[in-house]
């Protein structure tokens with residue numbers, strides 16, 4: 001097992017809202033543009049360089065509207081310098097065209113979901129033609145793709161896109177682990193997924209629910225990057241809700257510092273991720 005030197009820079013991402021969690025699950029979910037901006041700034045202060053962004057309608061339901069994204073991005077920009085990574089996954093059941101709404105805002109980063117999975121009792125559909133169409137649109141928007149891989153085969157699909165010229169190196173992988181119906185988190189899974197990515201690519205782990213803390217710590221130990229936040233996990237401890245995503249970021253940052261890993265600010269992360277500044 002190759003352990004990346006502890007001094008390697010760490011990019012922490014905060015997934016502050018997502019599409020599935022509701023206020024009935026946790027009262028700490030940000031919904032309005034102002035709440036999203038306040039939460040983004042708190043996460044930045046706690047150590048996050050990237051905000052993975054979804055938006056909600058006023059009633060709390062998920063949306064991929066260009067207008068709502070524009071409003072949220074504008075408010076976030078007024079408060080903080082974080083990298084904004086918009087979702088192109090949206091919520092299950094949305095059409096591809098609907099999912100691409102935020103790309104009109106020309107975000108610095110956007111997710112590219114690299115395959116179809118069972119997503120709890122739903123199906124998160126990403127056909128091979130859809131993945132290619134979304135990859136083209138991300139490139140046309142001038143955004144850097146983060147490759148969301150919920151299964152090992154999704155990594156191989158991303159490598160096909162690279163060969164087809166739809167993605168440019170260096171690639172940025174997110175191993176999304178623990179979605180009910182897809183691959184479950186473990187050290188062996190992380191090591192195997194990491195073994196499948198090309199030299200020079202970066203990798204991060206986003207693990208769901210109770211797996212978030214141990215998998216974040218594993219990724220940090222192994223030299224990867226990590227994503228935490230309410231989109232994936234609402235609890236700080238068993239039975240204790242996290243008061244927003246910032247406490248989850250702060251805990252990951254404290255763990256990283258205890259291992260001597262440097263937590264990078266957004267500008268340094270832009271350089272590492274190849275985002276034009």
Ligand code: KMH
Nearest residue numbers: 019087088089090092111
């Ligand atoms: N809400 C999930 C169905 C992404 O942001 O790109 C998909 C998702 C992935 O959250």
Ligand code: ZN
Nearest residue numbers: 018087089231
């Ligand atoms: Zn998301």
